[in-house]
Amino acid sequence: MRRGFERSKADFGADRAATLASVAAAAGVSRQTVSNIFNAPHKVQLATRRRVEAEIARQGYRPNRSARSLRIQRSGLVGYCVKPPSPAGDPIMDRFVHSLCQAAERDAYHVLLFAATPDGPMAAYEHLVAQQAVDGFVISDTTVDDARQEWFQRRGVPFAAFGRRWSGPEIGAWIDIDGAAGVAAAVHHLAELGHRRLAFIGWPEGSGVGDDRCRGFREAAVERGLAVAGIAHTVNHYDDGRRAAAELLAQADPPTAVVCVSDELAVGCDTAIRDRDLVPGRDVAVTGFDDTSSAALPTVSLTSVRQPLQEVGDHVVRLLVDALRDPGADPEHVLLVPELVVRHSTDHPDRTVP
Amino acid sequence: MRRGFERSKADFGADRAATLASVAAAAGVSRQTVSNIFNAPHKVQLATRRRVEAEIARQGYRPNRSARSLRIQRSGLVGYCVKPPSPAGDPIMDRFVHSLCQAAERDAYHVLLFAATPDGPMAAYEHLVAQQAVDGFVISDTTVDDARQEWFQRRGVPFAAFGRRWSGPEIGAWIDIDGAAGVAAAVHHLAELGHRRLAFIGWPEGSGVGDDRCRGFREAAVERGLAVAGIAHTVNHYDDGRRAAAELLAQADPPTAVVCVSDELAVGCDTAIRDRDLVPGRDVAVTGFDDTSSAALPTVSLTSVRQPLQEVGDHVVRLLVDALRDPGADPEHVLLVPELVVRHSTDHPDRTVP
DNA sequence: GCACCGCGTTTGAACGTAACAACTCCGTGT
DNA sequence: ACACGGAGTTGTTACGTTCAAACGCGGTGC
Numbered sequence: 200m201r202r203g204f205e206r207s208k209a210d211f212g213a214d215r216a217a218t219l220a221s222v223a224a225a226a227g228v229s230r231q232t233v234s235n236i237f238n239a240p241h242k243v244q245l246a247t248r249r250r251v252e253a254e255i256a257r258q259g260y261r262p263n264r265s266a267r268s269l270r271i272q273r274s275g276l277v278g279y280c281v282k283p284p285s286p287a288g289d290p291i292m293d294r295f296v297h298s299l300c301q302a303a304e305r306d307a308y309h310v311l312l313f314a315a316t317p318d319g320p321m322a323a324y325e326h327l328v329a330q331q332a333v334d335g336f337v338i339s340d341t342t343v344d345d346a347r348q349e350w351f352q353r354r355g356v357p358f359a360a361f362g363r364r365w366s367g368p369e370i371g372a373w374i375d376i377d378g379a380a381g382v383a384a385a386v387h388h389l390a391e392l393g394h395r396r397l398a399f400i401g402w403p404e405g406s407g408v409g410d411d412r413c414r415g416f417r418e419a420a421v422e423r424g425l426a427v428a429g430i431a432h433t434v435n436h437y438d439d440g441r442r443a444a445a446e447l448l449a450q451a452d453p454p455t456a457v458v459c460v461s462d463e464l465a466v467g468c469d470t471a472i473r474d475r476d477l478v479p480g481r482d483v484a485v486t487g488f489d490d491t492s493s494a495a496l497p498t499v500s501l502t503s504v505r506q507p508l509q510e511v512g513d514h515v516v517r518l519l520v521d522a523l524r525d526p527g528a529d530p531e532h533v534l535l536v537p538e539l540v541v542r543h544s545t546d547h548p549d550r551t552v553p
Numbered sequence: 554m555r556r557g558f559e560r561s562k563a564d565f566g567a568d569r570a571a572t573l574a575s576v577a578a579a580a581g582v583s584r585q586t587v588s589n590i591f592n593a594p595h596k597v598q599l600a601t602r603r604r605v606e607a608e609i610a611r612q613g614y615r616p617n618r619s620a621r622s623l624r625i626q627r628s629g630l631v632g633y634c635v636k637p638p639s640p641a642g643d644p645i646m647d648r649f650v651h652s653l654c655q656a657a658e659r660d661a662y663h664v665l666l667f668a669a670t671p672d673g674p675m676a677a678y679e680h681l682v683a684q685q686a687v688d689g690f691v692i693s694d695t696t697v698d699d700a701r702q703e704w705f706q707r708r709g710v711p712f713a714a715f716g717r718r719w720s721g722p723e724i725g726a727w728i729d730i731d732g733a734a735g736v737a738a739a740v741h742h743l744a745e746l747g748h749r750r751l752a753f754i755g756w757p758e759g760s761g762v763g764d765d766r767c768r769g770f771r772e773a774a775v776e777r778g779l780a781v782a783g784i785a786h787t788v789n790h791y792d793d794g795r796r797a798a799a800e801l802l803a804q805a806d807p808p809t810a811v812v813c814v815s816d817e818l819a820v821g822c823d824t825a826i827r828d829r830d831l832v833p834g835r836d837v838a839v840t841g842f843d844d845t846s847s848a849a850l851p852t853v854s855l856t857s858v859r860q861p862l863q864e865v866g867d868h869v870v871r872l873l874v875d876a877l878r879d880p881g882a883d884p885e886h887v888l889l890v891p892e893l894v895v896r897h898s899t900d901h902p903d904r905t906v907p
Numbered sequence: 908g909c910a911c912c913g914c915g916t917t918t919g920a921a922c923g924t925a926a927c928a929a930c931t932c933c934g935t936g937t
Numbered sequence: 938a939c940a941c942g943g944a945g946t947t948g949t950t951a952c953g954t955t956c957a958a959a960c961g962c963g964g965t966g967c
Contacts, residue, residue, distance in 0.1 A: 217683075229947050242944080260683070261680065262684065264628070266923030271952085276665070287846050288648070296650070311663055311665055311666070312663070331570060441851075492845070493850060573954065620922090623923065625956095
C-alpha cells in the first residue's frame with residue numbers, strides 16, 4: 200500500500216498534523232529512519248538524511264510530544280508550584296520563574312506550573328506524580344520542617360530545591376542564597392563607612408531564611424567588633440518595621456545604622472528615621488534585602504542585597520537534571536553569595552561616627 | 554533500597570507504576586471497565602465499580618497523562634509565555650500567573666510555562682504547536698500590531714488573550730481591563746474632591762494600553778467639564794515621571810491634580826510635588842495605576858487603580874476552554890472595570906480649589 | 908420459538924513514537 | 938568464490954490509554 204503517495208503532495212497539511220509516518224512515506228524511507236534523524240543522526244547516511252530533513256522541513260514535522268513521552272517514559276516536564284500571591288506582591292517570583300523557564304528549555308525541558316489545591320499541600324504534587332505528568336519538581340521557599348523533601352524521597356520523586364533544608368537530615372540537592380553572607384556584606388560595608396553601633400530588624404524567629412540572615416548579622420558584627428544596639432523581630436510589614444525602628448532609635452544609645460532582613464521592613468525603618476527628623480543615609484544608615492522596586496526608588500534609595508536569580512534558575516535546573524540522569528548520585532548543595540547594591544541609604548555619614 | 558515494600562502490598566509492581574491493566578487484572582475486569590470508571594462511570598455497575606475503585610485506591614492509580622493525551626489527541630496543557638523581567642519588576646505578573654493556574658486547574662488543565670527564545674518571537678510558539686504539546690495558548694500584554702493573534706488564526710491554534718486587540722480586525726477572544734474606565738474613575742474621584750484643573754502623565758503614544766488610559770482621562774475631563782493643564786508622554790521610569798511632573802507644576806496655571814498612567818510615574822510625580830515643598834494629597838493630588846507595593850507604602854500612599862487579576866485569570870481560561878470546545882463559535886470579548894483604591898495622595902484638599 | 912432490545916462488559920484496533928532484532932546491501936580480505 | 942563485517946534499513950512490538958464494535962445475557966414482543 201503506497202501510503203506515501205497519497206500524502207506527499209496535497210493532503211498532509213489539510214487537517215492532520217505531520218507524523219513520523221507521513222514524513223517517512225513522503226521521503227520514501229521507513230519511519231525508523233526518520234526517527235533516527237532525531238535520535239541517532241549518525242546512523243543515517245548523509246544523502247538520506249538530507250532528503251528526509253527536507254521533507255521534515257516541508258511538512259513542519261516535530262515528534263509528537265505525548266507519543267514520545269509515552270514511549271520513552273519521560274514527560275520532559277518539570278513541575279513548579281506557585282504560591283498564592285501575598286498582598287505585598289512577591290519581589291523575586293517573576294525573575295525566578297523566568298530564569299527557571301529559560302534554564303529548563305536549555306535542557307529540552309519545559310515547566311509545568313500549578314497551584315496548591317485546597318485539599319492539602321501535597322495533593323497537587325501527588326496528583327502529578329501519579330499521572331506521571333512530570334519528571335521531577337523544582338521547589339522553592341523551603342521552610343523549617345518542610346515536609347516536601349521527605350515526601351519526594353519516600354516516593355522516589357526527583358526534585359531540586361531553591362532553598363536549603365533548614366532542619367532534619369539533608370535530603371536531595373539544593374541551591375540557596377547565602378543570606379548570612381548577604382547581610383554580612385551589608386555589615387562590612389557599614390563598618391567601612393565608620394559605623395560602630397548597629398541594630399538589626401528581622402523576622403520572627405524560627406523562619407530559616409530569617410534566622411540565617413540574623414546570624415549573618417551577629418557574626419559579622421562580632422567579626423568587626425561592632426556594638427549591637429538591638430535586634431528586633433517582627434512580621435514582614437512596613438508598619439512593623441517602622442515601629443520596631445522607632446523603638447530602636449528611641450534608645451538612650453541608638454544605633455547609627457540599621458540592617459533589615461527585608462526591603463519591606465527597611466522602608467519602614469527609613470520612615471521611622473525621617474519621623475525623628477533625621478536623614479536616612481546621613482544620620483542613620485539602613486540596608487534591606489531583595490533589591491525590590493521600592494528600594495530602587497530615588498526617594499528611598501535603599502542599599503539592598505540582590506539575589507542572583509538568573510544563576511539560581513540555572514543551578515536548580517542543573518541539579519534536577521543531574522538527579523534525573525543519576526538518581527543514585529550524591530545530591531549537591533550550592534550556596535551563592537548575593538551582591539550588595541549600594542545606594543544613598545548608606546551614604547558616607549557627614550558627622551564622625553564615634 | 555527496597556522501594557516495593559513502601560507500597561501497600563508488594564505485588565502489583567515492585568517498581569512499575571500502576572496501569573489500567575494492572576488495576577484491571579487485580580480487580581478481575583477488563584481494562585475498558587477501569588477506563589469507564591474515570592470517563593463514563595454511569596456505564597459501570599455499582600458493585601463492579603466499588604470493587605474497581607477499591608483497587609484503584611489501593612494501587613494509587615491515575616491514568617497516565619501521556620498515554621491519555623496520545624489517545625484523545627489533547628494534552629490538557631495551556632501554554633503561556635513569560636516575558637523577560639524588567640529591571641523594575643512586573644507588578645502584576647505573580648498575581649496573574651497564579652490566578653491562571655488556579656483557573657486552569659478548575660477545568661482540568663495545567664499551565665505549561667515557557668520563555669521566548671532568541672530565534673524570533675514566534676519560534677517558541679511554533680515549536681510547541683508542532684509538537685502538539687499544548688491545546689492552546691494564553692497570551693498577555695497584547696500590543697498594537699501584535700502579530701500573534703493572526704499567526705494563531707492562520708495556524709488554527711486556539712488561544713485567548715489578556716489584552717484586547719489594538720489594531721486590525723478582531724481575531725479571537727480576549728478579556729481586558731478597561732483602563733480608560735479606571736482612569737476615568739480617578740478623574741471622577743478627583744472631580745468630586747473639588748479639583749477643577751487636571752494634568753495627565755502617560756506613556757509615549759502608540760502603546761495601546763497607554764493610549765486607552767489617556768483617552769479615559771480626556772473623555773472624563775470633558776464629561777466633568779474640567780480644565781486640562783497638560784498631557785505629558787514619557788517612558789515608564791520614576792525619573793521621567795518626576796521630570797514631567799516638575800514641568801507641569803512649573804506652569805503659570807498648574808494643575809491641582811495629576812493623573813498618571815502607572816504607579817511608577819505617579820511615584821515620580823509624588824516626588825516632584827514634594828520637590829516644590831508641596832504636600833501630595835493636600836496641595837496637589839496624584840493617582841497611579843496598578844496598585845503596586847510601592848503605592849501601598851504609607852509614605853507614598855498613592856491612590857491607584859487595581860486590576861481584578863483573579864477574575865482576569867478566570868475569564869481568560871474560560872475563553873480558551875470555549876475556543877477549544879467550539880472552534881467555530883464567535884469569540885467573546887470581555888472588558889472588566891477595575892477598582893479605584895483611594896489613599897492619601899487624593900485626600901480632600903484643605904484649601905478651596907477654584 | 909425467534910428476532911430484537913438494552914445493559915454491562917470485553918475485545919481489537921488505533922493514537923505516534925522508539926527500541927530491538929532481523930534484514931539488505933556493499934565493500935573487503937582470503 | 939565466499940564468508941565477513943559494518944553501515945543502513947525494515948518489520949515488529951510495546952508504551953498506556955480510549956474508541957468502536959462486538960459480545961453475552963436476561964427480558965420483551967409477536
